[in-house]
Amino acid sequence: MDNTTPLPVGLTKDEIKRRVTEMVRTVFRKTIETASSQQIYNALAYTIKDYLSDRWIATHDQYESQDVKVVYYLSMEFLMGRFLGNAVLNLSLDETIREAMEELGVDYNLAEDAEADPGLGSGGLGRLAACFLDSLSTLGYPAYGCGIRYHYGIFEQHIENGYQIEKPDNWLKFGDPWSVRRDEYAMEVRFGGKVNSVKDEQGVYHFVLEDYHSVLAIPYDYPVVGYNTNVVNTLRLWDAEAIDRFDLQSFNEGNYERAVEEQNLARRLSEVLYPADNTVAGKELRLRQQYFFISATIQRVLMRFTEKHKEDFSVLPDYVQFQLNDTHPSLAVAELMRILMDTYYVSWDQAWEITRKTCAYTNHTIMSEALEKWPIELFSRLLPRIYMIVEEINRRFCANLIDWFGNDPNKIRNMAIVADGQVRMAYLAIVGSHSVNGVAAIHSNILKTQELRDFYDIYPEKFNNKTNGITQRRWLAKCNPGLSRLITQNIGDGWISNLDELTKLKPLAGDAGFQTDFMRVKRENKVLLSNYIKQTSDLSVDPDSIFDIQVKRLHEYKRQLLNIFHIIDLYNTIKMNPYMEIVPRTFIFAAKASASYHRAKLIIKLINSVADLVNNDKTVNGRIRVLFMENYRVTLAEQLCPAADVSEQISTAGKEASGTGNMKFMLNGAVTVGTLDGANVEMLEEAGEDNIFIFGMTAAEVLALTQSGTYSPWNLYNMDYNIRFVLTSLINGTLAPGEHDLFREIYDAMLNGYGGARPDEYYVLQDFQSYKNAQFKINNAYKDTARWAEMAINNVATSGKFSSDRTIRQYAEEIWRIKPIQVKL
């Protein structure tokens, strides 16, 4: 870097005022007084982006000059949340901006609120990717996030008459101030066609694709600012356009529609995110999207590599690592092979060795509905050359299997990458990678001993665990200023870059003064949430009640049903003992259901029906309140986490790979009620059993019960009066006056099985009593305020392990083998 041109290091209050005023004037032709919040927000965003550009450029200069190894985190989803607040926090500009805005007479909160929340992900997998990017930059690791610039993110959820209604999420409506469009790096991506072989001058045959159609991939780069560092990495999202924007000939012939057809076809590629989580839709467009961003990314990476290292691909793994975020980017394995062989004439064996050293795969779920398999017909039609390569990978792999296991046709058929008319993407990823990891200890063990056991047998060295984490910058420093301040006052602010420092809070957990401060902050956060609820849904909730929160995707395995059944049971109990004393509780739900997931949508309706019943019943008299908040998204999670007393993490043991919401609530001082599932297991290890409410079957018990084939919900129904009462209320009109059969499907699913599924597949009834006991203990524990405060503080104090900084360091050291850089300005 040329150090004769000094780079600006600080952005002063006056400079911010000047730039924002100027921007509003030149871009929107407004004065500060007349500009809308939206316009102020845009001006601020441009100002900050402008300011961080020097660091962004310096970071890339550093990559170049040091010729460092870079990790490319390949993901169909990046659920980033709003940019402005995070960038401002990480650049330590928060106070300066607030002051500047105040002096300009601008309401900064309104301006911040004008930013759209880009929902380019559907749940945990996409949010994890976003936390990882924050940690990568903060720790100074050279990295790109690579994905798709969907024009529409996950749908906006409205609740009408208790039902989920989906509306398109046009997050780009007011512009996209954080991105930089990089036409100079546009890539051509080819679909369809047929494969031919042609002889080169040396008489060697090579495969070429003919009669294909192409799409142009255009990268939009977004800055990822690290905390307290000059490192700014890049999130590169590819957008699709037609190669010939306009078919001029058709246009001249008067065929206007033909002329724009190409463009429309191309644009569909990056139009919308498939909003499914833990399921696959199996749509052709989805496979196109996958190849689109993978091909563009890998072409570009190899192009950059050859600029430096010519065609010495043997060292590619020393400079490039691809991390496959679940199976969605598995095509990377075949695409890298294709380019190495077809473009650079690398031999199969060498290309294969390079590919396996360069790729690594993370598994995020064992739900069988989420296993990606593509029909051969579709795959080979859309990607004929890629299909050839996958077939050859498979042929060689199956030949090896015979060496390993002898000729065992069942084994081979079970493990083959191509079998039963389908391409199995997980197996392609495993075979083509040097690392396969799960996302929590229990999950990684299940992969080794059950789901991927055959692969573990042949590749034990590949398997490893990387327990998920979350970034404390967004999930504490930014979203919970009250608690952040309190912590910093007591132990300093080292926790923002080293979360383990929170253990310094341990001695304070029993300190009466600190407990009082802690509970005061919690109450303030609950008041803030109550006000927001009042504003948005006109419901009054009592900030002195227990805030009991379950927010996550709506999925049967996550068992929102268990929660709502317990609420129905509590309601029944109050009805029978009208003077019963319980600590008032506010049960809050928020969740999006996949648009085509009928059962999940019915559960949303059920929650809302229970809310109607409970909230309007005079006997209940406010002791319990139930609330379904619409349109769950990052921004809403940021408001909910600080205000939670109880965090519901109640999936059927063995089903939730890790969970990350569980960590956010722990970090913000909620006490968890949870099963021994996913990262809850490790939360228990960290917090100790006195500070968490564990209930229900273990994963081993679930497995044993399933295998025994003896589970009988009818027995529970007959033996347990409360269960009978809850289930009966589903079909006797209590919950759906005039629509008796509305929830019969759920009743049937519980007792008889519905649509081919086992009765009560997720053991809601089996765990019911144990859950109820845990809830009863919570009620009693909360009465002892000092004890409760101690538990909550202990949770914060022991949450250090769950920083994504720890996770990323492990990926970097154990899988990617990359080193941090330092960027000087």
Ligand code: NTF
């Ligand atoms: C999710 N998986 C898991 O369901 C969560 O338990 C986990 O915390 C996150 O991944 C992040 O690892 C998925 O969203 C998917 F797509 F794999 F199903």
